Amino acid sequence: MSPSTRGFLGRRHADRDPRLPPGQYDTGRDFPVLTAEVTPRLDPDRWTMTVDGLVENEHTWSWADLHALPQSEYAGDIHCVTTWSLLGTRFGGVSVDLLLDAVRPLPSAAFVLATSTTGYTTNLPLEHVRDGQAWIVWTHEGKPLPREHGGPVRLLVPHLYFWKSAKWVTELTLLDHDEQGFWERNGYHDLGDPWLEQRYQGD
Amino acid sequence: MLRLEVPDRIDHLPGQHYVIRLTAEDGYVAQRSYSVASPPSDPLLEFYIERLDDGEVSTFLADVVEPGDELEVRGPIGGWFVWDASRGAFGMSGGSGAVPLVAMLRHAQDLGRTELLRLAVSARTWADLPYGDELAAAGALVAISREDYAGRPAARVRGEELAPVLPADGTCFICGSAAFAEAASELLMGAGVIAERIRIERFGPSG
Numbered sequence: 001m002s003p004s005t006r007g008f009l010g011r012r013h014a015d016r017d018p019r020l021p022p023g024q025y026d027t028g029r030d031f032p033v034l035t036a037e038v039t040p041r042l043d044p045d046r047w048t049m050t051v052d053g054l055v056e057n058e059h060t061w062s063w064a065d066l067h068a069l070p071q072s073e074y075a076g077d078i079h080c081v082t083t084w085s086l087l088g089t090r091f092g093g094v095s096v097d098l099l100l101d102a103v104r105p106l107p108s109a110a111f112v113l114a115t116s117t118t119g120y121t122t123n124l125p126l127e128h129v130r131d132g133q134a135w136i137v138w139t140h141e142g143k144p145l146p147r148e149h150g151g152p153v154r155l156l157v158p159h160l161y162f163w164k165s166a167k168w169v170t171e172l173t174l175l176d177h178d179e180q181g182f183w184e185r186n187g188y189h190d191l192g193d194p195w196l197e198q199r200y201q202g203d
Numbered sequence: 204m205l206r207l208e209v210p211d212r213i214d215h216l217p218g219q220h221y222v223i224r225l226t227a228e229d230g231y232v233a234q235r236s237y238s239v240a241s242p243p244s245d246p247l248l249e250f251y252i253e254r255l256d257d258g259e260v261s262t263f264l265a266d267v268v269e270p271g272d273e274l275e276v277r278g279p280i281g282g283w284f285v286w287d288a289s290r291g292a293f294g295m296s297g298g299s300g301a302v303p304l305v306a307m308l309r310h311a312q313d314l315g316r317t318e319l320l321r322l323a324v325s326a327r328t329w330a331d332l333p334y335g336d337e338l339a340a341a342g343a344l345v346a347i348s349r350e351d352y353a354g355r356p357a358a359r360v361r362g363e364e365l366a367p368v369l370p371a372d373g374t375c376f377i378c379g380s381a382a383f384a385e386a387a388s389e390l391l392m393g394a395g396v397i398a399e400r401i402r403i404e405r406f407g408p409s410g
Contacts, residue, residue, distance in 0.1 A: 002226045002275050007267045010227040010259065023224075023232050025259065033381035034405050036283055038388045038398040083234060118398075148381065186282035200280065 019077050019087050021194035027084035031140075033148045034082060035167070036182070037118050042168055044152045047117070049136060053174035055103035063152075066136065069094045074135055074158055079194040081161040091145075091156050093137030096129050099172070109174035113181060114155050116168040122181035123190060124157060124164055126174060133159055136169065161192040161199070204240075205264055206247045209276060214243040217306035218285040218376065218404070221248065221278030225263060235260040238302040238378075238406065239279065240334070242309035248276075251333045253299045284376060284404040288314050291370050295323045295360075295387050297379025298331050300406040304378065305334045308341050317341065321368045325360045325383075344368050362390055369394055378404040 017026055044063040052058035061069075073092045079085045105126065112124045128134070135156040138145050145151035150167030157164045163183050184190055189198040197203060215221075217239075224234040241249035254265035268274070286292050286307045294304040301324045311320045322343035326332035328350050339345050345352060346360035369375075375396055377387045384403045391401060 002224065002232075003273075004228045004230075005225045005263075005274060006272050008225040008227050008233075008263055010225070010231040010233055016231070023234050025233065032405070035381075035384070036403055038392065038401050038403070039385060040398075082236060148385065182283075187280055200277075 020085055022197050024079055024083055024085040027086050031086055039148055040118055050171045051099050051103045054106040054109035055174055057103050059103050069098050078158050078162050081199050090141055091137040092139035093135045096134040105174050108176045111175045111178045113173045113179050114166040114169055115171040116166050117170050120182050122164050122166050161194055164192050205250045205252050209248050215239050215279035216285040216287055217310045218303045219279035219281045221276045224275040233259050240302045240305045242313050244313045251302045284402050288316050291319045291373035293321050293370055294376045297383030298326050299333055300378035301333050375401045378406045381405050
């Protein structure tokens with residue numbers, strides 16, 4: 001633990017919400033926008049979702065294909081590495097498990113590189129997007145996902161810092177090695193577990 | 204303004220930020236990111252602290268910290284929104300988003316390469332524009348939206364004002380609130396800048 005800062009009391013920790021990981025604060029009803037690129041205008045009719053790489057049958061879903069799958073919802077919290085957390089929120093879409101079941105990952109697959117229509121990428125261990133931990137989502141609080149939050153469709157991996165939940169996702173590539181994505185090449189952590197405060201490389 | 208002496212620090216690139224981390228006696232931690240305003244040549248690290256009334260960290264840094272205090276910092280962080288003054292660039296900011304552009308400007312001045320950097324800074328009022336005098340003196344386009352400034356009627360930055368200062372190539376850095384970044388990127392793309400040239404840093408108020 002670091003030595004304490006002279007005179008710093010920390011106003012909010014007396015009634016600190018146990019849902020907040022270390023170093024995070026409750027953003028209230030705000031959902032701040034963070035992006036490094038120009039917000040694209042995605043036409044759902046031309047957007048597709050592909051899962052490829054180390055799989056038996058790579059597959060591409062259209063917007064309609066994906067909406068025809070059994071849908072599921074995430075209700076819980078999200079945590080941004082810039083220290084805000086949005087508590088008790090809801091996203092709707094499909095579980096990534098359904099897509100993985102369809103393509104059948106090869107035994108050698110251990111990592112995923114998610115790619116967006118903008119070229120943004122982020123890397124995740126495969127075991128962190130399976131078993132009900134990750135979604136492809138197109139609603140937030142029951143409404144269509146706004147463009148600035150990745151609409152019409154984004155990846156959602158809420159147990160990791162939110163830069164892992166790639167906006168405008170279009171491809172998941174299964175790999176046998178970890179290949180760093182956009183922020184990870186720029187100094188951010190390869191896993192990004194907020195409860196372990198894995199913000200930057202070396203944490 | 205906060206100026207820190209950081210022993211054995213690694214030189215930053217203009218545009219990078221540091222995390223300032225405060226620890227209470229019971230171990231409670233609060234931390235926020237602050238963009239560096241100083242150039243790498245400055246022996247101290249300079250940060251601009253925008254005091255937010257309900258800001259847990261900014262009120263502490265603005266009201267409680269005194270010369271001689273020790274703070275825990277981490278950085279430099281970020282490898283995307285950075286400029287090393289090797290190529291021409293354009294910077295556009297809203298409000299306190301001007302801070303990383305100030306680091307870029309000072310770095311260009313250090314190297315005697317001010318011709319490489321063009322700036323357009325905007326704010327609601329002159330008082331909301333950090334380093335306004337320094338930026339204006341360096342030739343930045345200054346757009347104040349809620350008051351007249353230096354003969355310019357109150358207005359948001361307009362496309363026709365940008366056209367003469369916008370370089371034909373090189374990276375365009377946009378720093379400001381999410382709403383500002385959205386509007387600014389639309390303006391630049393309307394002026395013919397392709398999305399691949401634009402790098403954005405959201406610089407929202409964060410307590």
